[in-house]
Amino acid sequence: MKINLNDNANSRLASEPARTIDKQIIVALDMPTAIAALELCDRLPDVTFWKVGLELFIADGAAVLRELKARQKKIFLDLKLHDIPNTVGSACRVATKYGADFLTIHAAGGRAMMQAAQTEIAGSATQLLAISLLTSISASELNNDLQVALDVPEYVWQMISMAQASGLTGAVCSPHEVKDLRSRLRLEFGEEIGNNFCFVTPGVRPTGSDVGDQRRVMTPQAAIAAGANYLVIGRPITAAADPVAAWQAIINPV
Numbered sequence: 720m721k722i723n724l725n726d727n728a729n730s731r732l733a734s735e736p737a738r739t740i741d742k743q744i745i746v747a748l749d750m751p752t753a754i755a756a757l758e759l760c761d762r763l764p765d766v767t768f769w770k771v772g773l774e775l776f777i778a779d780g781a782a783v784l785r786e787l788k789a790r791q792k793k794i795f796l797d798l799k800l801h802d803i804p805n806t807v808g809s810a811c812r813v814a815t816k817y818g819a820d821f822l823t824i825h826a827a828g829g830r831a832m833m834q835a836a837q838t839e840i841a842g843s844a845t846q847l848l849a850i851s852l853l854t855s856i857s858a859s860e861l862n863n864d865l866q867v868a869l870d871v872p873e874y875v876w877q878m879i880s881m882a883q884a885s886g887l888t889g890a891v892c893s894p895h896e897v898k899d900l901r902s903r904l905r906l907e908f909g910e911e912i913g914n915n916f917c918f919v920t921p922g923v924r925p926t927g928s929d930v931g932d933q934r935r936v937m938t939p940q941a942a943i944a945a946g947a948n949y950l951v952i953g954r955p956i957t958a959a960a961d962p963v964a965a966w967q968a969i970i971n972p973v
């Protein structure tokens with residue numbers, strides 16, 4: 720059974736065409752070479768959206784991005800930029816040349832940094848996403864190691880509301896936070912912003928699959944029911960003995 724998101728109580732706009740889960744999964748190409756990444760890409764022709772993160776970008780970024788474009792794939796360029804406003808703004812301006820659909824910056828870089836980034840990508844095809852709190856960070860790590868006094872939902876809200884106020888229209892968070900964040904955005908900034916804000920959620924694990932270093936996780940079906948626009952899934956597919964079977968099992972759950 721392929722999940723039709725328009726059957727979902729969290730479907731956002733009645734005017735949107737029907738979407739199914741396969742179009743909302745972004746597969747993370749966390750690999751050391753372009754050859755390995757493109758081989759997987761070609762084994763999974765039904766995957767329409769791929770994420771290029773730090774490892775692959777540092778190894779072979781330009782080549783991979785060019786090849787994904789040539790295959791007419793959507794691209795999430797997950798660089799998680801975090802530096803002074805001038806540096807991040809300039810990096811974002813240069814990154815637009817890759818024509819990625821999404822590009823990440825850390826919300827913890829602050830308001831001025833996010834504003835500079837948003838100014839520099841304006842008019843390009845790339846949408847900025849703010850990283851709120853990495854899905855590998857647990858509540859106890861946030862409070863005890865990072866010495867942040869807020870709980871996870873409140874910290875994530877602080878990052879998201881600052882990103883929204885800085886002009887960003889999307890963010891990365893765990894699926895656990897999406898439902899409340901959307902409600903709060905609606906309350907504080909209005910229905911339209913709450914409905915249209917784009918939530919991209921890593922920390923997604925099919926039932927029974929290894930959690931690895933992720934700490935705030937949910938199943939794909941639960942993440943969609945919570946109102947995530949896109950799910951990022953890496954190792955449950957890419958490290959599977961049979962990535963094609965793993966992909967099929969996620970999009971056609973029994």
Ligand SMILES: O=c1ccn([C@@H]2O[C@H](COP(=O)(O)O)[C@@H](O)[C@H]2O)c(=O)[nH]1
Nearest residue numbers: 747772852853854921922951952953954
């Ligand atoms: O908070 C975040 C932000 C980004 N990621 C990235 O998503 C994938 C998840 O891969 P899995 O193998 O499914 O764990 C990975 O590329 C991360 O860099 C994240 O996990 N959490």
